[in-house]
Amino acid sequence: MNGEKIVSAEPTIGYIHRAFEKLAEHRPYNQITPITDRLNYCSSPINNMGWHMTVEKLAKIEVPKRAQYMRVIIMELALWTAP
Amino acid sequence: MTKIAEMPEGFAGEGFFATSLSKAVGIARANSIWPLPFATSCCGIEFMATMGTDYDLSRFGMERLSFSPRQSDLLMVMGTIAKKMAPVLKQVYTQMAEPKWVIAVGACASSGGIFDTYSVLQGIDKVIPVDVYVPGCPPRPEQIIDGIMKIQELVKNEPLRRRFSPEYQHLLEKYQIA
Amino acid sequence: MTNELVHARIEQQRPGLLxxxxxxxxxxxxxxxxxxxxxxxxxxxxxxxxxxFHFLTTLCGIHFPEEKDRELCVMYQLHNWRKNIRIRVKVFFPVEDPHLPTATTLWAAANWMERETYDFYGVRFVGHPNLTRILNVEDLDVFPMRKEYRLEDGTRTDKDDRFLGGEGHEGRQFD
Structure with a gap:
């Protein structure tokens, strides 16, 4: 700062670091869903979908067509509400 | 029919009404609280809904949100406070002028909530004194309004001398706030 | 372009790298x-x-406590946008001597990712311009994502989980 003028700025992050990775290490997979809900609180279903797809890939689960359609509908609805 | 606020205890007569100064000031303060929103996560979104037209926090005399701690009476902490954020929160609290109140909205601010981890402060009452806790993860706007009304009740009934009392000084010393 | 082609190309051009x-x-x-x-x-x-592979998607550390002399791993993910193919590069090294040359000279984006890896796993990136903690408080003295460190806050005093099969918190005296 030079008077009212900002001469240089340095970005700092980590002010809401909640140790999500460490939590995910310790909890069973179905207990992660509420945590991914609260990662981005404006579009939580989309974060959930990312987590669910990861679990499905790891466990080699095939998702039925009907569930996939429902997911797309839910994610589109979330997209509307997200700013 | 217009509803008029209830009168406090006092003497009424021909053309005059006498009550204690403490009560009059309490009513004035309670209906013109300026909140400082300290929103860090999901509860902040619920607070935005509370401020919106549906729930309309303005009818409690909170028309103006103050984003400067020096001009606000009520610190609303909404969301997870990480340990890195704790000194910032404490600084904001110390910058506020007396009298000041604090409301912790949501499970994270009240107790750490589901984030029982090394990096999250387990409740903001570890660093600053809190008047009202609102549970919920996140709480509904009705719950936040309920918390606000509890704060109004506290403000209305607070004696004028409370902030100068040794108990209050002791409370501040406990949190190492001068 | 397929995985086999990528592998063959690396082996043909630079034998001995993998x-x-x-x-x-x-x-x-x-x-x-x-x-x-x-x-x-x-x-x-x-x-x-x-x-x-001109784009560095991500870079992170992994901890395998059981594997002797291969405890720590740093994983790079690279992406080729033109052909849309990705590759994952892993380096293993012992936890006693965690250092690695920096990738900030190749991608500026590696700067914060390497700071994060240092913050959580204690990997020292030699040649990094500003290797300090990024997400955690600066006076933290452990690397919290290594498996031996516990998840919960050690200073917490209001939780007593002895009756639920836990052993309470370290350093806390129950009366």
């Missing part, structure tokens, strides 16, 4: 290299006119 390779469960080519070769391999992957 220690091992496999096609991972998700179909991505995953190659392993040594600490001495990682800089040369990343530079080759970025600059080779056929491979063109």
């Amino acid at each position: 220690v091992g390779y496999e096609t991972a469960y998700d179909g991505m080519l995953s190659v392993e290299t040594s600490r001495e070769q990682i800089g040369a391999l990343l530079e080759f992957l970025r600059d080779d006119e056929l491979l063109q």
